[in-house]
Amino acid sequence: MSTPKNGGPDAAGNTGGRVLRYVDALKEAVDQEMARDPRVFVMGLDVDDHKALQGSTRGLLQKYGPERIFTTPLAEDAMTGTAIGAAMAGLRPIHVHIRMDFLMLSMNQLVNMAAKAHYMYGGAIKVPLVVRSIIGKSWGQGPQHSQGLYSMFMHIPGLKVVAPSNAHDAKGCMLAAIRDDNPVMFVEHRLLYPTEAYVPEEMFELAPGKSRVVVPGGDVTLVGVSNMLVECLRARELLADVGVVAEVIDPIWLSPLDTDTIVKSVRKTRRLVVVDNGWTMCGAGSEIAARLAEVLGAEGISFQVERLGFAPTICPTSPTIEELFYPNPARIAQAAYRLAKPKAPEWTPDPDRAVLAYQKQFRGPF
Amino acid sequence: MSTPKNGGPDAAGNTGGRVLRYVDALKEAVDQEMARDPRVFVMGLDVDDHKALQGSTRGLLQKYGPERIFTTPLAEDAMTGTAIGAAMAGLRPIHVHIRMDFLMLSMNQLVNMAAKAHYMYGGAIKVPLVVRSIIGKSWGQGPQHSQGLYSMFMHIPGLKVVAPSNAHDAKGCMLAAIRDDNPVMFVEHRLLYPTEAYVPEEMFELAPGKSRVVVPGGDVTLVGVSNMLVECLRARELLADVGVVAEVIDPIWLSPLDTDTIVKSVRKTRRLVVVDNGWTMCGAGSEIAARLAEVLGAEGISFQVERLGFAPTICPTSPTIEELFYPNPARIAQAAYRLAKPKAPEWTPDPDRAVLAYQKQFRGPF
Amino acid sequence: MPDIDPQTLRRVYHSLRLIRRFEEEVARIYPEDKIKSPVHLSIGQESVAVGVCDALAKDDLAGGTYRGHAVYIAKGGNLNALMAELYGKDTGCTRGKGGSMHLMDIAHNVIGSSAVVGTTVPIALGYALALKREGKGRVIASFLGDGATEEGVFHESLNFAALKHLPVIFVCENNFYAIHTPISRRQAVPDAICERVKTYGIPAYRVTDADVFKIRDIVADAVPKMRRGEYGPIFLECHTYRWREHVGPANDYDAGYRSTDELQPWVDNDQIPRVAAMLEPDDRKVIDADVEKIVAASIAFAEKSPFPAAAELMTNVYA
Amino acid sequence: MPDIDPQTLRRVYHSLRLIRRFEEEVARIYPEDKIKSPVHLSIGQESVAVGVCDALAKDDLAGGTYRGHAVYIAKGGNLNALMAELYGKDTGCTRGKGGSMHLMDIAHNVIGSSAVVGTTVPIALGYALALKREGKGRVIASFLGDGATEEGVFHESLNFAALKHLPVIFVCENNFYAIHTPISRRQAVPDAICERVKTYGIPAYRVTDADVFKIRDIVADAVPKMRRGEYGPIFLECHTYRWREHVGPANDYDAGYRSTDELQPWVDNDQIPRVAAMLEPDDRKVIDADVEKIVAASIAFAEKSPFPAAAELMTNVYA
Numbered sequence A, B: 001m002s003t004p005k006n007g008g009p010d011a012a013g014n015t016g017g018r019v020l021r022y023v024d025a026l027k028e029a030v031d032q033e034m035a036r037d038p039r040v041f042v043m044g045l046d047v048d049d050h051k052a053l054q055g056s057t058r059g060l061l062q063k064y065g066p067e068r069i070f071t072t073p074l075a076e077d078a079m080t081g082t083a084i085g086a087a088m089a090g091l092r093p094i095h096v097h098i099r100m101d102f103l104m105l106s107m108n109q110l111v112n113m114a115a116k117a118h119y120m121y122g123g124a125i126k127v128p129l130v131v132r133s134i135i136g137k138s139w140g141q142g143p144q145h146s147q148g149l150y151s152m153f154m155h156i157p158g159l160k161v162v163a164p165s166n167a168h169d170a171k172g173c174m175l176a177a178i179r180d181d182n183p184v185m186f187v188e189h190r191l192l193y194p195t196e197a198y199v200p201e202e203m204f205e206l207a208p209g210k211s212r213v214v215v216p217g218g219d220v221t222l223v224g225v226s227n228m229l230v231e232c233l234r235a236r237e238l239l240a241d242v243g244v245v246a247e248v249i250d251p252i253w254l255s256p257l258d259t260d261t262i263v264k265s266v267r268k269t270r271r272l273v274v275v276d277n278g279w280t281m282c283g284a285g286s287e288i289a290a291r292l293a294e295v296l297g298a299e300g301i302s303f304q305v306e307r308l309g310f311a312p313t314i315c316p317t318s319p320t321i322e323e324l325f326y327p328n329p330a331r332i333a334q335a336a337y338r339l340a341k342p343k344a345p346e347w348t349p350d351p352d353r354a355v356l357a358y359q360k361q362f363r364g365p366f
Numbered sequence C, D: 001m002p003d004i005d006p007q008t009l010r011r012v013y014h015s016l017r018l019i020r021r022f023e024e025e026v027a028r029i030y031p032e033d034k035i036k037s038p039v040h041l042s043i044g045q046e047s048v049a050v051g052v053c054d055a056l057a058k059d060d061l062a063g064g065t066y067r068g069h070a071v072y073i074a075k076g077g078n079l080n081a082l083m084a085e086l087y088g089k090d091t092g093c094t095r096g097k098g099g100s101m102h103l104m105d106i107a108h109n110v111i112g113s114s115a116v117v118g119t120t121v122p123i124a125l126g127y128a129l130a131l132k133r134e135g136k137g138r139v140i141a142s143f144l145g146d147g148a149t150e151e152g153v154f155h156e157s158l159n160f161a162a163l164k165h166l167p168v169i170f171v172c173e174n175n176f177y178a179i180h181t182p183i184s185r186r187q188a189v190p191d192a193i194c195e196r197v198k199t200y201g202i203p204a205y206r207v208t209d210a211d212v213f214k215i216r217d218i219v220a221d222a223v224p225k226m227r228r229g230e231y232g233p234i235f236l237e238c239h240t241y242r243w244r245e246h247v248g249p250a251n252d253y254d255a256g257y258r259s260t261d262e263l264q265p266w267v268d269n270d271q272i273p274r275v276a277a278m279l280e281p282d283d284r285k286v287i288d289a290d291v292e293k294i295v296a297a298s299i300a301f302a303e304k305s306p307f308p309a310a311a312e313l314m315t316n317v318y319a
């Protein structure tokens, strides 16, 4: 197939493997690594029930038994500490949260212990921990089931953060995360679960520190985090209708963050739209824009940048205003168009083509 | 007195009042507001013991009694929820934490309840809460007693964040924070406690949303958060020796954040050094640099920017490396000098004049 | 059968019936996708909310969990505003912003609920601090699930409530499950909740048969003592059972984590027919008819109400 | 006097004395500003760490709080590395990075301590999960203060440890104060800690007189059962008393929050002279001399050790 389904494998130059859903790619990575490494285990609320955390842990209990995959009491703080202690002791835990919002109960252990242990204990121990969490989005998830709070973790040295945007990367990043000797915040998105991409059968690592140019272009650079990468690809299609060719970049790993690839692109396009899957203030987009300002400013290059993300408000449940809370392909395309054609009149993309990439096929509630 | 002690009142054009220490100005504001408004009360670990939270609550127990100022069990999560509930019920709590690091235990209540309650309950209730916390710095505070995590709160709509840099502002901001009908994260710094400034006897509010040009200058713009503002003023003195005139700006309120004042300055200087009192990644400096890039980029203006802050590591306790963890006047001055004189050879300020502004007179442990 | 004054009987039945019928209608409408918000139904659990709230005064406070329709209704929250909220309408009790998991009706002393388990428990302590200061003897009932008792904040809250002698009624709706995981797989000693609470010096009561009047009597007996300050907080554990799936309108007995055998005794013990049988047949007819009218009206109201205007996205972010 | 075999007697006395003398020296040196790090001294509390750790095997694990010198020494942590750590030297047990509040000596099975109250309790559960999987019957002792029992994480941890039958010895050093606030002002029922722990199905023991041998016997009796899996976690509350100020080297009986009258019985009951009196005078002389040598050596080692190189600021951020 010529055009990539979702900015994943093809653009990565990888066309091997089978078409797999994001959720199945996640599961396959964990399954293969659990088979390879007996130290790996999975814990978290409801990972072992019949819904298998929205399918992402399906079959692991049957295959590896209750000692290597188990649910927990409702006790995020202690369970996070337990996972960290197990990692210090030489195991390789994967701690799963069905909503990223719940990580606020784990902050003390993640920020004060996981991120600092290797350093503050003089390198004597390591914390090879993976913390999976899902950014919620569907119907009326509302204020506390919709947050993308990854920039809080990007802020903390000692933590790594990754947010794969497609099935191919989900597998490669998960394998890299489990094998990493540091705590890795693995950020997933509910709407990406059913999305498909070509994924190699064999194990492979998508290591930290390299952003990917998903589709090349010369007029404007679009950077999208997690499923906002998908919306950027839709926006690129819309922009093509009006003769604006966008280069789309997927940072993949948010910490460590490779901005060189973005710098290279913006040196060319002089225009950047970065789309966060969370709020923009002190968000990933702020960091990216700031680094570009540092690098390009030093070169005397002036460029235009606009950050998009969640509206600076609380996520409402009512569909009419919830829809306005999120960036969508139309709004992304319009922002890029404004930068590319400052003198042109306001442009509104065809509404039918502009619907949220994966919102339309989704039916709730969770 | 002609030159401002610390970038506070004089520069603010306010020379009234008496010389007061930061810690006493904080206490005076709370005292005066407690006298004025019976709904105001103070809670938090050790606020009522003989050390009175490093002096900042001295005398309040004697004056207002144990119903209006009381210590709590060690239970940050529940105590934060309790303060939020009391605020919803119409009281005006001030919840105090001796170290900002401990707020990681309060994140769920602050992010998922305090920030969202007014909105998610359709405006039916308000959360007039002040959360005081102190950024630790002295001797060997180490990994978990030294963090400046305010950018995490800047990221969350619904919260306000303020970090006064001097005694004058401490009083005005505290009064504004207590009277604010929203949750306000009030960020203090241990090393600022003994610093003095002219502070009016009468009550006054230093309202959100206005940064202050503390000292004007045309060559480079220095922005410092909390006590880094003090270090920026020291850096300005050092720069003066080599003929570089810096404009120093204090954002005061970090959310809402006024960047117009900074934009105006950088339109003039084309050079910006922003100094965080925390890590730089997704920090306040990132937000400031990103906004400037958006605004000035749209105007086709190219400018140079460098962010400084905590080293991207964990705060060590050993003095030799702890010293290197923090920005100091010399490093700030050197960064500004590099921007102002790109072709000039590396410059090292006089070490005696370059010591950390307030570090030298400090004796530990807490 | 206990002798209960006819008024109470009618009031209790009306409340039980109203909750049941309201949620049955929610379940009926749900597949139409008009309610674009997760709903956690209390069908089968009504007697806890009704028993507790019926023993409270109008100006006492109560707050439920994200499974909160029952408490909202039992405490007298506006039903039209509730249905409108589920529809995401501007006339909803939180103006379409909070949805089913964040109900509030301050005018009727229903405090806000939350989608994060356990978060409302300490919030209730804050309200209780204010009530105690107010000195009018008002109390607050804070509902939580069995799963919430595993969260550390629950223990921190018990200690503080007892330490400060706060007028809080903790009500644990123990339906034996957190989503699909039985309490026996989450708690080392599943039947020790009351015993544990007592170690904080908090009187703890347990009702194992969901008897709405037993529940009501315990609260009715304790509240006056709380108003007089003789009691600080009290704790009430009520065994009950969730008939429908954890979230959504359907049954899930085919999922394998529980059986209809487990359900059956609770159906046999359903408080609604039980209390109905205690009523004069005519009274019952009147009440049933009234309930249908109220529920139908709430649907009509929700249907015809407008969605929030676009500007509402940005209103109430800050006060 | 109980009859204890001479070896144990000598070992216990050596450990008690070493901790006391080490910390007295830290207090003596502190005003010289060579130790630029907060120190929380255990002077007066030594018998808890010694009683527990002496009953453990070398390959069992133990971890203390930020008041952790005693546990570190009692478990056999390297003393030179400890003093060097307080001096912030590169030869310190965490290479000058953690300081007094973050001690660790993995080679001697001392796990890391933390400056945030309660954080190490669940960490110990994680180690225990690994020990249980390992199947060699090793156990871990996790120390915490009375204040830490108020943190929600303590309760979450008790439940999980009991649920999973983990080989953890929770040791509560109850010195009746959190900084300057007495337990009576923080806990609704201050003397119910053991009773509460028991509701999780965890055997709980309380020693009120700090008797080092009573403490040792309880652990020595339970550990074999834990190794065989007959016991899961156990909990031990030891009453004790902090003689010095909360943080720093001085006394603070003039501060007003406590009196020397409160201190006196603990001084009278000081385990060090008590155990000393149980020894042959010659044995005692030998041990005292040895202790002085070891402590003096640790100071000399710390003094002559280099500070970390500048590059150390950035090493070990990531593994």
Ligand SMILES: Cc1ncc(C[n+]2csc(CCOP(=O)(O)OP(=O)(O)O)c2C)c(N)n1
Pocket: A045, A074, A076, A102, A105, C065, C067, C115, C116, C117, C118, C144, C145, C146, C147, C148, C149, C173, C175, C177, C178, C179, C246
């Ligand atoms: C802090 C937190 N952790 C996990 C979840 C996911 N979750 C939603 S409901 C639920 C079960 C709660 O069980 P219980 O307290 O017994 O209430 P019930 O649903 O049975 O009424 C869980 C784990 C959550 N919402 N909040």
Ligand SMILES: Cc1ncc(C[n+]2csc(CCOP(=O)(O)OP(=O)(O)O)c2C)c(N)n1
Pocket: B045, B074, B076, B102, B105, D065, D067, D115, D116, D117, D118, D144, D145, D146, D147, D148, D149, D173, D175, D177, D178, D179, D246
């Ligand atoms: C989570 C947290 N809250 C508050 C503090 C501040 N603090 C440091 S020590 C301490 C008292 C702890 O008392 P306890 O657990 O009894 O231990 P002790 O000092 O008596 O040995 C407090 C409140 C902290 N370090 N961590």
Ligand SMILES: [Mg+2]
Pocket: C145, C146, C147, C173, C174, C175, C176, C177, C178, C179
């Ligand atoms: Mg339940």
Ligand SMILES: [Mg+2]
Pocket: D145, D146, D147, D173, D174, D175, D176, D177, D178, D179
């Ligand atoms: Mg204590």
